[in-house]
Amino acid sequence: MVYIAHGNVDFKNEAIFSILSYLEICDNADKLTIIVYTDSALYFESVLGQQGNIIYEEIDSAQWQAWRGDIDFVHRAKIEVIKHALEKNGGNILYLDSDTFFLKDPKPIYNAIESGIHFLHVREGLIANGSPLHIAIYDFLMAHPAEEWSAISIHTAMYNAGAIGLSRKDLKLLIQTISLTDKLYRAYPSHVMEQLAFSIVLNQNGPAGEVAPFVLHYWHMKEVRSELDKFFGENAGKPLPILLARLREFPIVEASSQKDIWEKRHRWQRALMRLMGIGWKWPANHRKLL
Incomplete structure (x- = not known):
């Protein structure tokens, strides 16, 4: 690999x-x-x-x-x-x-x-x-x-x-x-x-x-970079088994799926939703994404 x-x-x-x-x-x-x-x-x-x-x-x-x-x-x-x-x-x-x-x-x-x-x-x-x-x-x-x-x-x-x-x-x-x-x-x-x-x-x-x-x-999801920075910062110095266990809590699959849904909306729909204060956000505590 x-x-x-x-x-x-x-x-x-x-x-x-x-x-x-x-x-x-x-x-x-x-x-x-x-x-x-x-x-x-x-x-x-x-x-x-x-x-x-x-x-x-x-x-x-x-x-x-x-x-x-x-x-x-x-x-x-x-x-x-x-x-x-x-x-x-x-x-x-x-x-x-x-x-x-x-x-x-x-x-x-x-x-x-x-x-x-x-x-x-x-x-x-x-x-x-x-x-x-x-x-x-x-x-x-x-x-x-x-x-x-x-x-x-x-x-x-x-x-x-x-x-x-x-x-x-x-x-x-x-x-x-x-x-x-x-x-x-x-x-x-x-x-x-x-x-x-x-x-x-x-x-x-x-x-x-x-x-x-x-x-x-997840090429379309640059937002993950700041989340990974937090992940590795919070787990700095942790042994590999701990990192692997905490990996399961990281909602990257959910985030990617919901980002796909967001980006499949028409551009005008996304623009209108942003004006209304609604936009795609990284999932917090596994809450359902918009």
């Missing part, structure tokens, strides 16, 4: 929380190697202690910048990290963004990766009729045809890349994804171009499975 937690402490807190959720929910969790690409292994060890199955790859600024490439794209580094981890360690890898939380044991995912299935987090829909951003990207690429993105059509599905499952046999696909990301980003510099590249390359090599039933990806 692979994480990136470089720079801001918020990313480190999220990654630690994700690791805790794995340790809490999975039997024999110590049998799986967890690799964290970070600039501060000491920060992780101050919370998690020294765990024999957690390896820290210290990343300096120069290496991080090199992985961003000459397009200077932060999410390009994600692909390079997965490539580095597979080249160095082999085996099967489940990469996770830091803002993730385990819902159940991912063992079936690893078994499927071993059998040759690739994974992304969740299918978001067809790019041609998806979010306004996805439609804008599709329209631009169709208006500027090029061999590099000739595989894109009205049937192209966009997947969220907050979780990626691959094996060492897929290194060639990562090289293709890096190349396509560079070309797409140069044409249309959007923060979703690495997930579009993954969506195209992986689905050209068999349909991608979805990690979503096993892992919550």
Whole structure:
């Protein structure tokens, strides 16, 4: 399992929380190697202690910048990290963004990766009729045809890349994804171009499975960061068993579900509700959210 937690402490807190959720929910969790690409292994060890199955790859600024490439794209580094981890360690890898939380044991995912299935987090829909951003990207690429993105059509599905499952046999696909990301980003510099590249390359090599039933990806809920800061502050110095017990009291699944409901309202509805003093808030003491 692979994480990136470089720079801001918020990313480190999220990654630690994700690791805790794995340790809490999975039997024999110590049998799986967890690799964290970070600039501060000491920060992780101050919370998690020294765990024999957690390896820290210290990343300096120069290496991080090199992985961003000459397009200077932060999410390009994600692909390079997965490539580095597979080249160095082999085996099967489940990469996770830091803002993730385990819902159940991912063992079936690893078994499927071993059998040759690739994974992304969740299918978001067809790019041609998806979010306004996805439609804008599709329209631009169709208006500027090029061999590099000739595989894109009205049937192209966009997947969220907050979780990626691959094996060492897929290194060639990562090289293709890096190349396509560079070309797409140069044409249309959007923060979703690495997930579009993954969506195209992986689905050209068999349909991608979805990690979503096993892992919550709360990318839309930045409010969690202040709550995690409180959580780790209140539990500073506590041993791992106490952290795992208190993890169960943290209402992240409820909060994410209710944030989804809030954001599915029309923009004018949300604006009107805010004028009335009604808005989405982090759940207090597990009270029902608006």
